[in-house]
Amino acid sequence: MISAPDVVAFTREEELEDDLYREPPLPEEYSVPLFPFAGQGANPWAKVAGSKFTRDFILISEFSEQVGPQPLLTIPDDAKVSGTFDLNYFSLRIMSVDYQASFVGHPPGSAYPKLNFVEDSKVVLGDSKEGAFAYVHHLTLYDLEARGFVRPFCMAYISADEHKIMQQFQELSTEFSKASECLKTGNRKAFANELEKKLKDLDYTRTVLHNETEQQKKANDKGYYTTQAIEKANELASVEKSIIEHQDLLRQIRSYPYRKLKDSEFHPYEPECALDRADTGSDQDPAASDPTEPGETPLYTHVPSYTPKLIKAKSAKCFDKKLKTLEELCDVYFFTQTLDQLHHIERTFRGDVCYLLTEQISRALLKQQSVTNFLFEDVSFLDEKPPEKQYRGCQGLSQDAIDEKCSEESLAPKVVISLGSYKSSVECVPIKMEQEMEDSEEPKMSESVMSEHQENLDYLDADIKGSISSGESIEVLGTEKSGSGLTKSESQASLPVMPSPQAGRSKVGSRRTVSEDSIEVLSTCPSESLIPEDFKASYPSAINEEPYVDDDEGGLRFAPRANPGVDDGQDQDDVSKQESLVQVDAACCIGKESPNFLEPLPELGQKPCEEDGVVRIPPQPYRPAEQGLRGGFPSHDGLSAGLLPYELDSRYLSGSREVSKSSLDECSDSTSYISSAASTCSDRTPSPAHLGSAAGDRHRKRAGQNALRFIRQYPFAHPAIYSLLSGRTLVVLGEDEAMVKRLVTALSIFVPNCGAYAKPVKHWVTSALHLVDFQKWKLIGLQRAVSPAGVNALHALSRYSRYLSVLDADSKTLRCPLYKGSVVARLADHRTQIKRGSTYYMHVQSILTQLCSKAFLFTFCHHLHLPISEREPEESVVSRRMNFLKLQLGLANEDIKIVQYLAELLKLHYIQEPGQGGNPLLRFDYVPSFLYKI
C-alpha cells in the first residue's frame, strides 16, 4: 500500500524486454537516470561478473579436527546454484574467521572442566575475487569425542551482493540465530544422552576396576603394593575423577535450558522461540565469560575412548575415529527443523536487495497505520514481528535524503509506540554475542528488556564497504559486537549526533587495507566484551597490517588511497586511527565518484547518480511514496506532532540535519555525520522483516497481472470493482475452474479485509451459496454446473441477488448495481500504461491507501457521526456528514458508499474486543442491479 506505483520499475522480476519498455516521463524527482550501458544489453541488476554462483545460497561448513575446514551442505541443495564456486576454498575462508573463543577446560580456580555455552559469532566477510560476500554465523556444538568437546560449525549466507548482506545483517542474524538455536538445542540433548551413556560406562569400569583391586589386595597380603596394584589404583582414581567430571558436565549441560527458562519462555523444541532466547541473551552480562583466559589443556583428551562397557585407559588417536555427522550431533528432528529454517531463510532473502528493502520499508510504514492497515494489507505478517526496521541503504542517498531519513527513522518507532499497538516493537534486540559462562555470575537482566538495543553499527558503515580492496582478500566487514556495550537504548540510537567517542570508535579498527591472500578484518567485535567501549577500538584483532595494495584484478577499484593518511593511520594509535578512518570514509566516497572503475558493482553503488548517470544504487522508491502516503493523513509532521502523543525529538531532527550538512561541507570531519547516519539507518530490530514475502510477491505479481488483464478485457470492470469495494459480495460464475480462479485472484486485490483474518475470498465453490457465505466471503468463485446442484446454486444466486453481484465468466456478463463514481476509474483505467503486474498492484495499493485515509478521516471525525450539542437534530449531523464526504473528501456518487463501507469496517475493527472475533455483519443496500454485457 505504501509503495508508489511506478518508482519501483526496476525490479528484477520479469523479462528483459520489459526493461526496455519506456514508461511515460516521470516527474523529475521520481526519475531514475538510465543505465548507460543499456545499449550493450547490460542489466544494471545483473549479477556481478565476478561471482561464480547463480544466486544466493546457504553453506554449512565445519572445521573438522581431522581434515580442517570442509563444506557440509548447501541450501538450496543444487549444484547449479553454487556453480563453479569453490566451496572448499570458501569454507576455509569463512572458518578461518571464527573469533569466538570456544573453550572448554579447567578455568583457573575451578576444579572441573567447564562447558562454555558459547554464544554464536556473526561475521560479515567478503571475498572480492570470488565475488562473494557472506554473512557467517559461527556456532559450536558439543561432542564428547571431539577435541575440547566442541565442534566448530558455521552457517554462511553467501551472496554476490554485498549491500544485501550488510543491509540485511540484522535479519540474517536473527534468522540464523533461530537456526543455530535449534541446532544447539538438539545438540544439547544429544550431548546429554552421550554423557549419560558415558557415565554408565565409567561406572561399570569403576566397578570392574574396584573388584580387581580388591582381588589384588586379597591376593597380596604383603605389606606393600606391587606396581601392578599401584597402576590399578591410579586407574581407578582416574576413572573416579572422570566420573565426577562427567557428572559435572552433565549437570552443566542440563542446567542450560533451565537457566534459559528463567530468562524467558523457553520452548526448546520450537525454533521460533530461539528468538526469545536470543532476546534475553542480549541482556545477559557477557562479562562473565573470559574465554581467552589461558586454560589448562582439557584433560579429556586423555579420557579413555569409549568401548561398549569397559573403558580402557588408553586413549585412541583422534584421527582414528570417525567424527559424528551433523545429523548425529543434533538429533534428527532438530536437524530437519534447522534445515527447514535455513530453507526459509533462503526463500526470504531471495531476490534483489532493493526489493527486500522496499518491502521492509513499506512494512514498517504500514505497521504504523494500525487503524487502517488491515483493510487492504495482509497484516498477518505484520503481527509476527515488529517490523519497524527501517531502510538502511543510506549509503547511496544524498545528504538531504539521509537527513530526512534520519528524521523518519526516529519517527517511525515513536509512531509505533504512540499508537500503542505494537509495544513490542521497541523491545530488545536479540543481539547475543556474549559468552555465556556457567559461572556463579548469573546473566544479568540489568538492561531493561524494553530498551531497544543498539548494536554497534560499524558493519554498516559505508566506508567499511568502500574499503574492499584486493582480489583475494577476505574482508571481515563487520561482526556483531556482543555484550553490554551493545545495549544502547533507543533514545541513544536516535540521538546519534552527539560527538560521542562511540561515533568514531565504530570505525576504529575496521579499516584495513589488505594485500593478496590476506584476510582483512575490518572490524570485529569479539564476543568477549569485557572491554569497555572506549577500548574496543584497540581490541579488534586485526589479522594483518599489510599496506594497501592496489590490485587491478579486483572488480572494485575505489580509491581509498585518495587519503594517504589511511595506511599510516593504522599504525598509529587508536585515536588517530579513528580520525583517519573517518577520513577514509569520505575519501572512499570521493573515490567512487571518480570514474576510474572498470566494472562497477551496482551493489556497491555509493556513488551518487548525478555524476555519470550510472544507476548503481537500488532505487529508493519509498521516499516519494511515503510522502504521498503521509499526505493522505494529516501530513507527515502532523502525524508525529499533532496526531500522536509522542513528540518527535526536534533536537535530534535539527541536529542530524546540521551534522549532515556539515559533513557535506567538510568531508574530513564527517565522523559524526557518518555515525549518525549509520546509527539511524541501522535496524535495531531482529525482525525477519519479510517472512513469507517471497510467496506474497509472487501472489501479488500474479494478481496484479490478472487484474490488469481483467480491466482490459472486461469493459464492466468498474462496477465489478465497485461492488467489491463497497462490500457487496461478487460471485464469479463459470464452468472452467482455472478461469474462475484466475478472475478471483485478479479481483482479490480489491477486496477489503474485514478484520485481521485472511482475505474474505473464496476461490472455488461448487455447492449452492448461502447467506452465511456472504457474511464470510466477499469474493466467491462459483462453479456453474448442469447438475441439480448447479441448478440449486443458480437458484440461490437469484434468490440472494440483493446481496450479490454476479460476474458470469462464461457469457461475460455482470449483474450489479450501477457505478458512477470516479475513484474506480482511476483505480482501473483500461487504458492504463502500466504493463507489469506488480507495478499495477502497487498502483492499486496506493489508490486504496488514499481511500483508506479518507475512510480514516471520516471514521474518526467526531462531529460527523455524533451531534455537537445534545439538541442538535439528527438531520444536521447527517447533512454535515454528507457535506464532509462530498466537499471535504471530494467524493461523488457511489464513491461515498465505498468510503462509508470502509469506515464501517474501521469502526468494527476498532471497537472489536481483541479476544472475540465478533459476529460478522452483513450490510447491504436495497439498490437495483443492472446487467452489463460486453
Next chain:
Amino acid sequence: MLRWLIGGGREPQGLAEKSSVQTIGEEQIQNPYTELLVLKGHQDIVRFLVQIDDCRFASAGDDGIIFLWNAQTGEKLYELHGHTHKITAIAPFSSSDVTEETDLIITASADRTVIVWDCASGRQVQKVSCFHSTVKCLTVLQRLNVWLSGGSDLCVWNRKLDLLCKTSHLTDAGISALVELPKNCVAAAVGKELIIFRLSASNNGSEGWNILEVKRLVDHQDNISSIVSVNDLTFVTGSHIGELIVWDALDWTKQASECNFWDSSVHPDVQPEIKLSQSPHETSVQHLTSDEECVFAAVGKGIYVYNLQMKRVIACQRTAHDSTVLHLEKLPNRQLISCSEDGSVRIWELREKQQLPAESVPTGFFNMWGFGRANKQAHQAAKKMHENTPVYFLELVGDLIGHSSAVQMFLYFGELGLATCSADHLIILWKDGERESSLRSLTLFKKLAQSGDLQLRL
C-alpha cells in the same frame, strides 16, 4: 462508463414474476433493515422465539436446545440443555414483582417434560416429568402468578412448580392452544371444541386452586388452529377450514351484546363464521394477531385484515407469499410483518384508498372469501372486482430474504430490529444499518475517550 452499459436493464432472471405474488423491486426505501447478523447454534428447525426482556430473547426448536440471545449484539448468552426431544412450547415467566425473583422461561418438550430455566444464570431451576402426554401449550397467568400446561389435560402450577390442580383427562389429541380470558378464565382449544375453564381459589387453603370446566363451545366445524385474545371483551378463534369466530370474552358467546357482529347471523345466507374458500390447507388459519381495531389473519398464503368495528374484512392480500404464511405481527406504525414457508419475510403497510365507495367492499369481501367452489371464471371476475374494491389495502413495502427455508416465526424488537427463526437452523437478526452505524460510532468515540487516544475533531 455508461457507454459500457449496453444491455443495461433489469435483471433477466426474475424468478418471482412467475407467480401472482406481489413483488417489490430492489429499491425498498421504507425497508429499514440494511444489516443482518446470522445467529448460529441450533442444529434443527428453530420454531419458537420468545422475548424475555428489552434486549434478550430465547429460541427453541426441534433440537431440544434453548438458546438465550442478546438482541442487540447477537451474542449467545446461554445454551440450555435438558430436553431430549423437540421443544413443543415455550413461555416466558417474568418476575411478578420486584423481589429477587428473576425471569424464568418454561419449556415443554416431546419428551413429556417441562423445565423451568433461570434466565439470569442460565441454569435449570426445576424439571417436571409427571406428564402422561406431551405438553403442547403453556400459558402464564401473570396476574395469578401461576402457569398452565396443556396436554391431554390441563394443569395449573405456581411459580415454585407445585401442581395446584388439574383437570381430568380431556382428549388424547391434547389441548392445542390456550388463551387467557378475564375473570380467571382460560379458553382451551381441544379439537373442534373450545372449552372454557375457570380457576377458583379452593376453600380449604390459600394456595389451593380449583379448575372447573365452565363451558364447551362447539361452533367450529374443524379443528381450532389459532386463538387470540383481542382485548378484555373479545377473543377470536380460527380453524383449519378457515372459520373465524369472534367471541365475547365474558360470556363466551358469539351472540354477546357487546359484539353484535354475530347478530347478523339472522340472515340465513350470512354465516357468523367466515368461511374461506380454497382447499383446506390453503384456508387454514395459521395465525391470528390483533390490535385494538382489527384482527389480522394468516390464512393460507394470504393475509386478511378483519375490522372488529365494521365486522368485515377491510383489506387482504390473497397471495402475500409463495407459500403458507406462518406468522404475523402488527407493528405500531400501521405496518404488518409476515413470514412464510417460502423463506421470506415481508413488510406490509395498511393503507387507505379514499376514492372507492365503501359499499362495494362487502361484495368484494364476499366474493373474495367466496363460498363454495367458485369456478375459475367467476373466481377471476371476483378477483378483478376485488382489485378495485377495498377501502384499505396492504402495500408491500419491503421484504427480507435471508433464510433458505421456512421462516417459522419472528420477533419484533422495535428499534433493535427483528429476529427471525427458520427451518434452516438459523436465526437472523435484522437491523437498521443506519442506526447500527451511528451506534458503532458512539462506541468508537467512547472507546477512544477511554483509551486516552487522541480524539480527532473537525
